[in-house]
Amino acid sequence: MTYAIVARGKGGSNVLEQVEIDNPTPVTGEVLVRHTAIGVNFIDTYFRTGLYPWPVEKDLVLGSEAAGIIEAVGEGVSGFSVGDRVAYTIPNGAYVSHRAIKAKHLVKLPDGISDEIAAASMLKGLTAHYLLHRSFQVQSGQRVLFHAAAGGVGLIAGQWLVAKGVTAIGTAGGPEKCALASTHGYSQMIDYKSENFVERIREITEGQGVDAVYDSIGKDTYPGSLHCLKNFGSLVSFGQSSGPALDFKLSDLAAGSYSVTRPILFHFTAESGYLQSAADALFTMISSGDIKININQKFSLSDAAKAHDQLESRQTTGSTILLP
Template sequence: MPQAILIETTGGPEVLRPAEHDPGAPGEGQVRLRQTAIGVNYIDIYHRTGLYPLPGLPAIIGMEGAGVVEAVGAGVDGLRPGDRVAYACPPTGAYAEARLAPAAQMVKLPDAIGDDIAASIMLKGMTAQYLLHETAPVRAGDHVLVHAAAGGVGLLLCQWARHLGCTVIGTVSTEEKAALALANGCDHPIITRGGGFAARVKEITGGAGCRVIYDGIGRDSFADSMESLALCGRLVSFGQSSGPIEPIAPSLLSAKSATLSRPVLFHYTAKRPDLLRMAGALFDVVASGAVKVAPPARYALADAAKAHSDLEGRRTTGSLVLVP
């Protein structure tokens, strides 16, 4: 019987436990996938800890993967058994050898994109796409600040923003991560361990600050991010690896006529034409070489707990995948 990683209660990485799981036959509008690679993301940690509540327990977490269609349910058009596909969407259930998933959220993979790469870039890459092109579009000449610049989303954001003509500033936690960010489009990596970053941002920008800041860290970076914004700048909070931002008064934004956004990828991909457009833009920029994707770190599906521990402990760079 196929294996999956089940959680019966929320908590630390130790709650991730292997178990037998047969998802059954696909229902209307569904496909059954044999998964070949599964993306590991911070949203999985939020689900595991209960920060983002799941519909119920026990549950299988995970929202990103790649594989092969094994069967299609009634009413499914455009997909057939044998198709290579990838996805990044609710509902959870990716941490499994086989799963059922909504056909409307499946994207066929071009030959140029391998399964490991697909499972590592669907969620992070489409996040970079909507941040740069839809939530807070950038233009050539902008100063852009990317937090966690050596992380999975950060490396993609830095390269893509640089490709669009921006000057990219990035925060990292170590010298090694600074070197990695520098090699991936970040013009000015800032090591923030033990200190802030606003003064250095102002120095780099001649006192003007950044027109756009992309922040997946949350609580620990918010105050300095606000200080680092240019007048009429946009702060996009798309994650909270350090914890949620404390409530703020709208008047705080008036000091710089700033705009604060808290977008969610799945709202942007809810309509299939938008999903296909965004995924297509991602595949194109990767296939062209403008955005280079390093092979992700690979963990066995049974080692999901170690993958979570390494990710939370900031012992990783780039992306992680689980391999059934």
């Protein structure tokens, strides 16, 4: 059976519904992929709730990363064949058992990278890549603060940061999450449930502040994140799990001649050559053991709503995947 999980309208997880669909036929430039694993990310909930505008007028299929096996190849496709193991990350459309997708969005999976690892790391791993290499290009010897360090992106970023010689300080909610992040590159962890992260950063850095703050939380952390920066420091805002920072003013940056950026992964992957080079770098780090991918939650694709509930209630750590 070919099926999809669709959002019937904007709202809570209850808007998600399983429906049977026709098996897709790839057109020119496309291949048909049978999904074997699908990643779950906060961006999925942003679209579901309407925080991000819907790209369609009616039902929306969520999901921005997946891995699978090519079952058919359309006209004009080169470099891919039936039976190839592939993965991708593009906005929406992944919560399906089978998908016709443009070949330009795909990367082949090396033998040492499983389908589940690829589905759990494409969006999060490439996000970590552009954060550390393009949004604020970290240098050995610097210190940074990374919010939500026990999340999927945070755990990957912590390991990549330490491999680059950067001192990574993280925040997370609760001792268990802090302990998990501490084993993934973070030299010090701050439990935001019991500690004031701005005060702790001042203590840890002896009042100097950090070179950059990577913030995917938004409304709850934005003002404090700026107060953690040293002069000329950079705030990289790449998410808003607590809601958007609506009170942002350009004059806020004058306190320390700060810089701020709001990057989007899919702007980078649209650049010629970036997708393959970034994926190569990620897979090399995973294959070498420098980055370990933690898949701590697995759900059936039909249970996507349960996965969303756990993600939004902060019950997850690491990566979450759906299995068709």
